[in-house]
Amino acid sequence: MVKDAFSHVRAWVFDLDNTLYPPEIRLFDQIERLMTAYVSETLGVSHAEADHLRGHYWKTYGTTLAGLMAEHDLDPDPYLVAVHDIDMTVLPPDPALAAAISALGGRKIVYTNGSAPYAERVIAARGLSGVFDAVYGVEHAGYRPKPEEDAFQRVFATDGINPREGAMFEDDPRNLAAPHAMGMRTVHVASARAEEPHVEFHAGDLSAFLSQLG
Numbered sequence: 001m002v003k004d005a006f007s008h009v010r011a012w013v014f015d016l017d018n019t020l021y022p023p024e025i026r027l028f029d030q031i032e033r034l035m036t037a038y039v040s041e042t043l044g045v046s047h048a049e050a051d052h053l054r055g056h057y058w059k060t061y062g063t064t065l066a067g068l069m070a071e072h073d074l075d076p077d078p079y080l081v082a083v084h085d086i087d088m089t090v091l092p093p094d095p096a097l098a099a100a101i102s103a104l105g106g107r108k109i110v111y112t113n114g115s116a117p118y119a120e121r122v123i124a125a126r127g128l129s130g131v132f133d134a135v136y137g138v139e140h141a142g143y144r145p146k147p148e149e150d151a152f153q154r155v156f157a158t159d160g161i162n163p164r165e166g167a168m169f170e171d172d173p174r175n176l177a178a179p180h181a182m183g184m185r186t187v188h189v190a191s192a193r194a195e196e197p198h199v200e201f202h203a204g205d206l207s208a209f210l211s212q213l214g
């Protein structure tokens with residue numbers, strides 16, 4: 001049973017974007033546009049070139065921010081404020097998800113490649129305030145992004161999480177490789193299952209998946 005595979009879990013770690021809200025809401029599209037605009041303005045390139053560079057940064061460094069820092073020594077804080085200045089009204093509250101996460105025994109945290117203040121706004125809009133014990137952003141990992149193992153280790157050490165008693169929920173299968181290597185249960189949250197060895201479980205509906213574990 002799925003429940004048995006999670007019976008040892010004492011720490012539940014959730015990604016934020018496209019994990020704690022469905023990708024169909026397309027909230028992240030707003031951030032994508034702001035990131036492209038920021039790259040375009042900062043480097044003085046066209047939007048098309050900025051999009052191309054973002055693809056290169058994502059593949060090579062994990063995120064746009066990590067690429068800008070590696071190749072252009074960018075100051076991360078103004079960037080994080082600028083790209084997260086978005087409209088949250090498109091996000092509906094999700095009482096079923098709040099109930100399903102609250103019912104889990106143990107510690108519950110959010111860990112995002114975005115910033116923690118942004119994550120708190122998303123959490124509030126989803127009606128998930130008070131559900132999590134802690135919220136971590138890229139600033140808590142020394143601005144190193146998931147999928148780097150060092151980034152996970154830094155956040156988990158800060159929180160006091162033992163990965164062998166943890167479970168990671170993520171929409172980007174790349175970001176499940178390091179957690180799997182560290183001994184965590186891994187759950188891919190998406191409509192289509194990723195067939196990769198480090199993806200142990202698949203959740204098409206996060207609330208429904210979590211409801212099996214209580």
Ligand SMILES: [Mg+2]
Pocket residue numbers: 015016017018019170171172
């Ligand atoms: Mg995500």
